[in-house]
């Protein structure tokens with residue numbers, strides 16, 4: 023193992039599944055090499071997450087992965103891949119779906135829901151991460167972690183028992199719901215914990231007699247027990263994901279449970295291995311909700327399920343995990359490059375933890391209905407769009423924050439919210455969105471008469487030795503960002519609005535410099551957050 027192992031890396035990522043691999047990809051986009059350690063010998067060939075909400079597709083689009091993701095999705099239209107509830111698969115289906123049955127998302131996003139399976143996605147992520155300079159090692163686990171003011175030091179062990187030491191400037195713990203790193207850091211979690219355990223299987227069977235031409239994305243079934251789920255794994259009509267909330271009762275004869283769920287008593291059922299070569303056909307995992315009290319310590323950050331566990335209802339767990347990695351990557355990149363101070367990385371927790379708290383509450387609200395858990399005390403389910411597109415960050419990395427005024431589902435330029443999507447040229451068919459402007463450096467959008475802001479931000483960027491791209495918007499595009507002719511909007515590399523000016527007011531050079539210093543934690547005197555920034559918003 024030691025022969026090929028880097029001993030010193032900018033970022034060490036513990037866990038090579040959805041979150042860890044996404045982090046390696048996003049760090050790679052920013053030119054930061056990482057080392058990913060994955061305990062398993064390979065990607066888990068197990069049907070887990072079954073689709074990406076549009077915002078997750080947007081961030082993978084920034085990393086050049088959207089086309090590859092769409093190529094690996096079933097060919098059915100989103101409308102055909104509707105989630106339904108029914109007593110058995112053969113009986114009447116009642117539509118349940120929010121996103122998958124929705125109208126095309128064109129107006130709000132260039133991306134739609136992508137029904138890709140997690141193992142397919144992880145294969146793409148490994149390839150992309152490696153092509154961007156990451157080292158992804160399977161069969162290697164973290165056994166101990168320590169840190170001082172400058173370094174994280176990790177003891178790692180390969181499958182053959184060989185041990186080695188790796189030093190990194192930062193570490194991302196993407197080691198899943200039972201995160202050993204979280205426990206080693208002494209970080210407690212709160213929440214209801216495990217609600218029940220779910221058993222899942224990969225089934226090969228011809229379900230066409232039950233479907234009779236109907237297509238589904240996922241079916242939530244009442245038989246043989248509430249909490250039964252069934253959905254297609256590919257386009258063939260032969261491969262199915264089967265899940266049950268009663269592993270204790272299903273264990274004795276899993277095939278009989280599949281027959282009862284489909285309503286086809288004579289069905290031929292074959293259970294396939296979930297980890298090739300392992301003989302494992304039934305996997306169980308916890309359905310529950312838990313949120314880490316802190317998102318890390320010092321140079322170590324928790325991300326994905328290591329930080330937050332939530333029921334899969336609504337697909338919010340995957341989105342939250344992917345956006346965690348996306349939020350952290352650009353911040354670490356700027357800090358490692360010396361372009362930003364360390365407090366920029368610390369804004370990760372201030373921004374992402376409230377999002378996970380909200381997503382967890384909403385996943386629970388959906389779990390209550392989907393799995394008929396009346397005793398679960400939840401808030402009412404909110405509109406899914408507000409969860410996908412309507413988050414608002416409040417931190418020092420949002421210098422123009424205007425506090426906690428309500429956020430509309432599709433905020434247009436409000437500091438702390440995702441910058442809106444507008445097709446750049448509605449007459450051509452390039453499909454270029456304003457979202458395609460974001461990804462690496464901060465971007466300043468200005469109105470048609472916004473030269474003064476452009477000059478001021480160029481000057482400030484030069485002073486701080488950072489790159490900021492400037493774009494002048496056509497009036498109709500500017501309008502959809504709530505931007506007047508003399509206005510300006512600063513957008514961060516993750517596509518979230520940092521600061522907004524309605525007009526040219528006061529001393530733009532001074533304001534632009536203050537804004538960049540605050541965003542990048544580059545205030546030379548360590549003085550409190552500059553109050554005058556608010557006057558511009």
Ligand SMILES: Cc1cc2nc3c(=O)[nH]c(=O)nc-3n(C[C@H](O)[C@H](O)[C@H](O)COP(=O)(O)OP(=O)(O)OC[C@H]3O[C@@H](n4cnc5c(N)ncnc54)[C@H](O)[C@@H]3O)c2cc1C
Pocket residue numbers: 036037038039040041042059060061062068069070071072140162163164165196197198199202222305306307325326327328333334335337338339340343
């Ligand atoms: C069996 C199962 C079924 C699921 N089904 C669904 C579903 O139907 N729908 C849904 O939305 N979500 C589902 N989920 C949840 C979804 O898969 C997770 O939200 C998502 O995988 C989170 O990704 P993650 O990378 O944060 O954590 P994980 O996927 O848990 O990955 C953590 C990785 O870290 C590795 N690791 C742990 N410790 C170490 C160490 N010390 N050294 C090296 N590597 C380490 C693990 O081997 C693992 O690969 C399921 C999860 C599981 C486990």
